[in-house]
Amino acid sequence: MNEEGLVIRTGSVVAVAVGATCVFALASCSAPTNSASESSAGGLVLADGYELGGYNPVAGYGAAGEAKMYDGLLRLDGADGLPGFEPSLATELPTPNADATVWTVPLRDGVTFSDGSSFDAADVVATYGAIQDPASASEVRSSFDMITDVVAVDDRTVEFRLAYPYAALPTKLLIGIVPSESVATPGLAAESSLNTAPIGTGPYTLVDLSPDRAVLEANENYFGGAPAVKKLTLLYVPDDNTRAQRMAAGEIDGTNLPPLLAKTLDGQDGMSLSSNASADWRGVSLPTDNPVAGDKAVRMALNLAANRQSMVDNVLGGYGKSAATPIPEVYGDAYDPSAVFRYDPAGAERLLDEAGWIRADDGIRVKDGTRAEFTVMYNSTDTVRRDLAQAFASDALAVGVEVNLEALSWDRIDPRISFDSTLLGGGSEPYDPDTQAYNTLDSAFVNPDVGSIYDNASDYVNPAVDAALETGRRSLDIAERDAAYRDMQQAYVQDPGFVFLVFLDHTYVSKDSDWTMSGPILEPHSHGVTWGPWWSLQTWTRQS
Secondary structure (H helix, E strand, O other): OOEEEEEEOOOOOOOOOOOHHHOOOOOOOOOOOOHHHHHOOOOEEEEEOOOOOOOOHHHOOOOOOOOOOOOOOEEEOOOOOOOOEEEOOEOOOOEEOOOOOEEEEEEOOOOEOOOOOEOOHHHHHHHHHHHHOHHHOOOOHHHHOOEEEEEEEEOOEEEEEEOOOOOOHHHHHOOOOOOHHHHOOOOOHHHOHHHOOOOOOOOEEEEEEEOOEEEEEEOOOOOOOOOOOOEEEEEEOOOHHHHHHHHHOOOOOEEEOOHHHHHOOOOOOOEEEEEEEEEEEEEEEOOOOOOOOOOHHHHHHHHHHOOHHHHHHHOOOOOEEEOOOOOOHHHHHHOOOOOOOOOOHHHHHHHHHHOOOEEOOOOOEEEOOEEOEEEEEEEOOOHHHHHHHHHHHHHHHHOOOEEEEEEEOHHHHHHHOOOOEEEEEEOOOOOOHHHHHHHHHOHHHHOOOOOOOOOOOOOOOOHHHHHHHHHHHHOOOHHHHHHHHHHHHHHHHHOOOEEEEEEEEEEEEEEOOOEEEEOOOOEOOOOOOOOHHHOOHHHOEEOO
16 A cells, blocks of 8 residues: 555544445435434544445446455555556456466455355355346446356366456456355346345445445454454435535534535644545537537537636636546556647637538527537536536537536436436546446447446447457557557547546545545545545554
């Protein structure tokens, strides 16, 4: 771990949060009224905006390795920049054969699950088998489609057998392992008892769960050593302002907050704002079937019209970076700094004029009787998405394109996502360029039977982008992979299918304390209190 001496105030019971892609419906309730007394009971109390439950790796929970109740075969090493991998339930990093179609993973001995059963190769085989079983209806199934089989060589060794060479396989070994018995009967992952009663080998175990409160306790038999923070409580508080108020009142020890709101608490009464860089992008889908958003000239013009730096400065309060593609600078030689869209509203207007989109008397453009007007939907509970959507709509209007905004719940957005635009987020598995970009841009996901409805939500098709993505995921040569991703970015900016806007820096507020923790890590799309200052909670120590 990269020790940087950051400290967080405790004095309570802690909480581990779940990512937005992994939650399942429980009733939305306010946080319990006795949270202040809990905060003095020893432990750590955190408030989160994400619902509780959905703790099932088979359904995708903890795919980036953040689950406190589970361990994957590998874990993130916490290095600066793009983190690497280190063994967790494995005893060493996986070893590929010559063409990287078979990867061998040796496993730890003497590890037990929270139900007392022993961990062995059968559990690994069963976990990955359940993810890929159509009966599970796992939303992450397509992310593991390069794996054709997981075989137990013996009790302490497994082989991952792949359909094609896949250099990014370590990213698929972060997800938590469950006991084979827990997935012995095929069924919907969303209905599994693991969602509310997780059974894992991780540093914490869930001891109580209600719609507004989850309590975890340290696993005293954890193979990596019992955590020093003995109790963790998570309160579900969906409203940003309410979480900020409870933080200011001293009822909780930390929370995730939008950047402008977090700034208002920084330095007040022993509270500090912290931020972690992420590969978590926000952008606007432009569905191909929409007569306006799917028009290539409109797509390019909107990319030129978007004032991304203004969004970073004014919506994110400086906590973020401009985005032109889903590939951020942290990917080093795989990132092409020239693959950007300059802010050029005049150029956007010329492009629209040349393409036959002519301003009408009301200032909105029209082409062949079609008005340059479309809808952008955004999740009604997300203030950052709201503000980015409003900024985008303003920039579009300045060049004669009218964007109508609709604040909706996800269940109302989903049926319309293939025709109406959406303010989306991505980067849920950002620890390789393949897992960062493939599902977002590859045309394989135009097929409605492949992946999630959020994969390639624009139904974008670009053969040059597809070819580069395939080279990047199959090549074993680092230089060739880097060149492929640079080629992909260049092909994309010549023919964009989205308007990527920003990469977020995730912002958190916490009480100052004498706990010492590891430094920040590059974060994925999920950014509840599983991440932030608390991502390595199990490694915290007291200052002497």
